[in-house]
Amino acid sequence: MPSTEPAGPGRDRFSIPVSTLASGCSLSIPVLVITGARPGPRVGVSAMIHGDEIEGLLIVRELWRSIEPSELAGSLWMMPVANPLAMEAITRNTPIDMLDMNRLFPGAPDGWLSEQQAHAITNGFISRIDYLVDIHAGGTFPWVDYCYVLNDEALSRAFLSALLYKPATMYPGTTAAAALARNIAMTVVEIGGGYHDQADHVRAGVNGVRNMLRHLGALPGRVEHRDRQLLLHEIKVMRPRHGGLCLPVKPLAPGTWLDGRHALAEIVSPHSFETLETMTTPFERNVVVLSRNYATRINPGDYAFMIGNGATASWYD
Numbered sequence: 131m132p133s134t135e136p137a138g139p140g141r142d143r144f145s146i147p148v149s150t151l152a153s154g155c156s157l158s159i160p161v162l163v164i165t166g167a168r169p170g171p172r173v174g175v176s177a178m179i180h181g182d183e184i185e186g187l188l189i190v191r192e193l194w195r196s197i198e199p200s201e202l203a204g205s206l207w208m209m210p211v212a213n214p215l216a217m218e219a220i221t222r223n224t225p226i227d228m229l230d231m232n233r234l235f236p237g238a239p240d241g242w243l244s245e246q247q248a249h250a251i252t253n254g255f256i257s258r259i260d261y262l263v264d265i266h267a268g269g270t271f272p273w274v275d276y277c278y279v280l281n282d283e284a285l286s287r288a289f290l291s292a293l294l295y296k297p298a299t300m301y302p303g304t305t306a307a308a309a310l311a312r313n314i315a316m317t318v319v320e321i322g323g324g325y326h327d328q329a330d331h332v333r334a335g336v337n338g339v340r341n342m343l344r345h346l347g348a349l350p351g352r353v354e355h356r357d358r359q360l361l362l363h364e365i366k367v368m369r370p371r372h373g374g375l376c377l378p379v380k381p382l383a384p385g386t387w388l389d390g391r392h393a394l395a396e397i398v399s400p401h402s403f404e405t406l407e408t409m410t411t412p413f414e415r416n417v418v419v420l421s422r423n424y425a426t427r428i429n430p431g432d433y434a435f436m437i438g439n440g441a442t443a444s445w446y447d
């Protein structure tokens with residue numbers, strides 16, 4: 131357990147120890163702490179739980195560089211690389227055990243490496259903060275732009291995403307499960323991904339986290355509100371039955387509405403170039419949440435698209 135408790139206003143870094151790797155190298159998780167000049171909430175921001183989602187790391191970099199201790203109330207705890215081995219390999223899962231750490235929280239000290247890592251993060255980070263913003267993205271190929279509504283709707287809205295999503299049930303074993311079980315207010319943001327310039331996503335992410343910090347009273351200034359945010363209650367993850375080439379019909383940005391049945395992409399055999407299946411919109415009223423905008427390799431069962439049900443969605447004022 132790290133003993134570092136920043137003594138006064140300033141910037142500090144510490145590491146959460148996880149284990150010794152087979153190579154003899156130590157595995158630990160870096161944490162950056164900005165301690166403010168006045169009392170206030172302890173807000174955590176985590177990034178790269180999945181190692182192919184670099185946008186959170188870029189957002190944390192900007193927050194670390196731009197937030198001054200003198201303007202902050204409370205403290206900002208940031209975990210820029212929550213899964214270092216996955217980041218190194220650019221993989222969603224931890225390469226040593228090939229497990230998705232974000233299905234294993236709160237983790238276990240005597241489990242697989244990913245479980246040990248989740249356990250270290252739960253005790254060394256999540257249990258020590260009042261609020262958690264866990265940043266995710268679409269990964270190497272898809273891109274995405276929405277924010278979960280979990281146990282603090284106002285906090286989620288303050289990230290200023292156009293799309294919000296309140297799932298009936300959350301995947302078990304996520305950071306959200308660990309935070310919610312500990313009564314820590316939290317949200318998960320999904321922003322960016324794919325072969326795009328990520329600058330706009332990083333700017334929006336930094337702006338969103340800063341607005342959350344104003345909303346929580348940790349930063350001074352007026353809290354921004356975004357009109358006409360859409361709250362989705364149902365999202366269909368579109369996973370192809372077959373792998374091959376995924377050839378989208380046209381580029382689709384998150385937030386795009388499509389009424390009726392539309393072809394989204396052809397899954398094409400890389401051997402014969404025949405179409406193995408056509409992926410189509412699942413609802414009467416469809417809202418694009420995650421999309422692929424160019425030809426990519428796709429595995430069977432992979433995230434191809436995520437489509438929200440527009441018929442059951444509601445607008446915030």
Ligand SMILES: [Zn+2]
Pocket residue numbers: 179180183265266267
């Ligand atoms: Zn993720």
